[in-house]
Amino acid sequence: MSVLLSEEERALRDTVRSFLDKKIAPLVSDHEQARTFPWDLLAELYQFGYVRGGVPESLGGDELPMMMQAILMEEAGRCWGSLRTTLNVQGMVARTLAAAGTQAQRDTFLDPVMAGQRFGWFGLTEPDAGSDAGSLRTRARREGDGYVVNGSKIYITNALGCDFGILFVRVIEDEVDRGVTALLVDPAESSFQVRDIPHMPLRSTTSCELTFDNTYVPAENVLGEIGGGLSLGMKAVNAGRLNMAMGAVGLAQACLEESIRFCKQREQFGKTIAAFQLVQQMVVEIASLTETSRLLGYHAARTLDAGEPGRYECSMAKLYCGESAGRAATLALQLHGGAGLMEESPVERYFRDAREATIPEGTSQIQILHLGKALLGHSALR
Ligand SMILES: Cc1cc2nc3c(=O)[nH]c(=O)nc-3n(C[C@H](O)[C@H](O)[C@H](O)COP(=O)(O)OP(=O)(O)OC[C@H]3O[C@@H](n4cnc5c(N)ncnc54)[C@H](O)[C@@H]3O)c2cc1C
Incomplete structure (x- = not known):
């Protein structure tokens, strides 16, 4: 997949992945058990462009291309769904404040949000x-x-x-x-x-x-x-759709990595289960879903970076990546056998978190209706 990314984009992905693997991943299990979140660590993550990336430089943000923001959300999704959704909402709040806030509102809300001191x-x-x-x-x-x-x-x-x-x-x-x-x-x-x-x-x-x-x-x-609130909110939701899609790509990637690791070390009938054809079929399906999802997500990001509205591309990415993450997580769980249903296994969490990918920022059905209208010229919404 690296051929799709520039050198700078690859460097961002590798740096963020390494940071998340070292600093955040070891905390996930305990926080999920306790239903707590490490809010104090978010400011450190913003150095990569999370949250600040959607805010213009003139307002103190990092103004990253959507492609860079997509990579950031993919990596957050690979690490931890609760982190990805928290960063997504903070990004939506920051973008909305940047788009419409007065100087006083930016001083009181936007600047502290970008500094990781306030959360909305x-x-x-x-x-x-x-x-x-x-x-x-x-x-x-x-x-x-x-x-x-x-x-x-x-x-x-x-x-x-x-x-x-x-x-x-x-x-x-x-x-x-x-x-x-x-x-x-x-x-x-x-x-x-x-x-x-x-x-x-x-x-x-x-x-x-x-x-x-x-x-x-x-x-x-x-x-x-x-009276301008709905269009303001919907602008944030459009970018949020791409972020959710990319988070789902990361989740599918995590399912793939964990499945490969597991089936190489699990033995049944005297050999590793990686050697069984039906197991390989499940792994290959997860890999195909992950790669096709990634292509659609990157395409939507590049479309936005080209200055296009990208509503069709973001809707398609949200629909396909969300549904694919659900299928990838189902396969990963199946491939793990009983272990996949135990809270000790990360795929138990991937399975639960994947169910969220098809609902907020417009359900899969709502994305289908947006796409149907774009293709056929008739709205089936009402
Ligand atoms: C984990 C989570 C986090 C969320 N976070 C936020 C948040 O921070 N802020 C916020 O404002 N909201 C948030 N939401 C709300 C989310 O945006 C809504 O759940 C979502 O828009 C769907 O609305 P609903 O749940 O009321 O479902 P409904 O709209 O009642 O839909 C129920 C079912 O009917 C289908 N349906 C509805 N209308 C049509 C139609 N015209 N044609 C065909 N099918 C249709 C839907 O696809 C769905 O399957 C969150 C939701 C979840 C689950």
């Missing part, structure tokens, strides 16, 4: 507005010098763990719905409830329900234009 959540989904994100109902009513928010959000990654958030609401002014708008919500000035919902994958993240009951948010915390 990204709150779009609601109990009754998932795939149909535009139908969200959380309301922010203008009152005096601020807004009073009522409603709830669900499945918000790391809302317990982060210290502020970007909240998507419907702004109501003079009884008129002004549209979906992003608000910066800081618990130091706005009070709301957070509840972690126990979940199967990504055990070192929290997946939270947020409840806003007459929560006050100052007017200076409006992020971007009133």
Whole structure:
């Protein structure tokens, strides 16, 4: 695969992989067991371009090409799903602040995020507005010098763990719905409830329900234009799709490496199971899924770097890489026999984490509908 990367891109991949293997991988098992996350180590990772890579240099970021960011997410996914998703959300928060934040908002939120001193959540989904994100109902009513928010959000990654958030609401002014708008919500000035919902994958993240009951948010915390929140959020989600796709490529790569290691050392019927044809078939299928996924992900990244919108390519990568990671993890688990179902084996975690790859940032079905519309000119969404 190296022929697809420039010398600089290969160097980035190798350096990050070596850092993650040495510094992060040994911590994963204990954190997953305890359902904790090493927040204090994130700043050290940002030196490679995580989170800062999506922010222009003029705002203090690293402004990396999407191809470099794709490589970073692939390596994070190979190491640890909870790390990949945490970095992805921090990247979405940073990009959104960079795109729409005022100088004061950048000072208070973006600069500390890029320094790994503050962490943000990204709150779009609601109990009754998932795939149909535009139908969200959380309301922010203008009152005096601020807004009073009522409603709830669900499945918000790391809302317990982060210290502020970007909240998507419907702004109501003079009884008129002004549209979906992003608000910066800081618990130091706005009070709301957070509840972690126990979940199967990504055990070192929290997946939270947020409840806003007459929560006050100052007017200076409006992020971007009133009514401009949905397009702001969707821009972040488009890049998030590619990041999720590349995380899935990394997860499939981890399944491949662990499967090769295992089947070379496991012996049955007097020989290594690597010599059995049906075992080889499983390994080759994992390898094929991994390599084809990688090609689609890199293609989407190069398309964005060429200045194209890349929505079709990102959707296809998200669909294919997410579904392929699930199949790769299923095969890896099967190849491990009983050992694959034990928490001592990393493939038990890969299997759980792979189930997440087809749901957030638009489910596989929603990606199919985007692709169908692009190919056929008819929307089947509604
Ligand atoms: C681990 C995890 C982390 C998440 N983190 C965040 C986060 O940080 N911030 C955030 O805002 N959200 C987050 N989400 C929410 C995520 O974006 C939603 O779960 C996702 O958009 C799907 O919405 P839903 O779960 O309500 O499913 P639904 O929209 O209810 O879909 C249910 C099923 O119906 C299908 N479906 C829906 N509409 C159609 C249609 N028109 N045609 C065909 N099939 C359809 C879907 O594909 C799915 O199979 C997270 C979710 C998970 C699981």
